[in-house]
Amino acid sequence: MLTLAWTYLRIGLIFFGGGYVLIPLLQHLLVEQYKWLSLREFLDGVAISQLTPGPLAMLATFTGVRVGGFMGGLVATICIFLPCVVLMLFVGRYYTRLKRIDLIGSTLDGVLPAVVGLVASAAWSLGSSLSSLRDGLILVAAFCLFRYTRVSPMLMILGAGLLGVLLP
Amino acid sequence: MTDTALQPKVPRVSLREIFLLFLKVGLTGFGGGMAIVALTERMVVKEKQWISAEEFLHGLAFGQILGPFSLNTCTFVGYRLRGVAGGVLAASAFLLPSFIIVSLLAWLYLRFQHLPMLQKALAGTNPVVVALILAVVLDMGKKQVKGTSGWLLALLAFAAAALFKLNAALVLAIGALWAFGAALYRRRLG
Structure with missing residues (x-):
């Protein structure tokens, strides 16, 4: 449980650039390094976290439950969000005096391309678990829907689940 | 931007009200990220007028630094209203519904993972998840x-x-x- 707490706390500390950067971070640690869950389970977890209003980081809850039951989920959730909540409390306290915001802002802008590259690498390795033509077709169709319409990811995932049951 | 503009009079809001409001955001904010920020803004800036639009935007800007900005914006608003207790309470209330849903779904998943029907449903969602990530990559x-x-x-x-x-x-x-x-x-x- 301590390893679990420490792992999620570390991820919480370097979690810049919005929720999607969590996908490569967690995938690397949990699937490749610790082998706490399989690539397939990880993908299922992303789908499940998208079914809630919370941030994508609810993926931490899912993986925590998978590794350590309910307590694991609780510890993972608290640890992953602790750093950013503490930081925001600090910002709330001192924000009138935070004059170096331009430096922080340009650092963030500068690191974003690396985030894009990392998220792309997650798509690459998660995509390697798909093999059939059917998966390929669903992927292309879903990609077009995400690009050209404003359907919410939650509806898409529910729809895809239904499709998965109905299709042979 | 003078200090007086940044430190407007903060109305006295009870912790209970903060908890209930962010619980509502956490329950109804489907659509993630910006959808939640827009919902929070409507509730705390326009309807309740707890904080000014300018202050809210500052919180949103700082919220991009670390972690999900939807959560950070909630923490920031809670802090400005009632200090550390308000911030922690707002963050917890916002996450609570999702935490319960994910825990429940994860438990069901682990228990019934091997049912053929669930297997098929999840197999259907896998390419959609990859497509979602790809769409995000392209957009970002x-x-x-x-x-x-x-x-x-x-x-x-x-x-x-x-x-x-x-x-x-x-x-x-x-x-x-x-x-x-x-x-x-x-x-x-x-």
Whole structure:
């Protein structure tokens, strides 16, 4: 449980650039390094976290439950969000005096391309678990829907689940 | 921006009200990220008038630094209203519904993972998840990756993580350090 707490706390500390950067971070640690869950389970977890209003980081809850039951989920959730909540409390306290915001802002802008590259690498390795033509077709169709319409990811995932049951 | 503009009179809001409001955001904010920020803004700035639009925007800007900005904006608003207790309470109330839903779904998943029907449903969602991530990559790439150095950094990060299996956290830390150095350098010049 301590390893679990420490792992999620570390991820919480370097979690810049919005929720999607969590996908490569967690995938690397949990699937490749610790082998706490399989690539397939990880993908299922992303789908499940998208079914809630919370941030994508609810993926931490899912993986925590998978590794350590309910307590694991609780510890993972608290640890992953602790750093950013503490930081925001600090910002709330001192924000009138935070004059170096331009430096922080340009650092963030500068690191974003690396985030894009990392998220792309997650798509690459998660995509390697798909093999059939059917998966390929669903992927292309879903990609077009995400690009050209404003359907919410939650509806898409529910729809895809239904499709998965109905299709042979 | 004077100090008086940034520190407007904060109305006295009870912790219970904060908890209930953010619980509502956490329960109904389907659509993620910006949808939640827009919902929070409507509730705390327009309807309740707890904080000013300007202050809310500052919170949102700082919220991009670390972690999900939807959560950070909630923490910030809670803090401005009632200090640390308000901030922690707002964050917990916002996460609570999702935490319960995910725990429940994860438990069901682990229990019934092997049922053929669930297997089929989940197999249907897998390509959609990959498509979602790809769509995000394209969207972020269009907005955030500019110029040769940006593309080079994105490509390097991709190659390091996907092909050389380098630790994603390490890649991110190096990227941040590099960006900080570049920002410092540009500031010296400017």
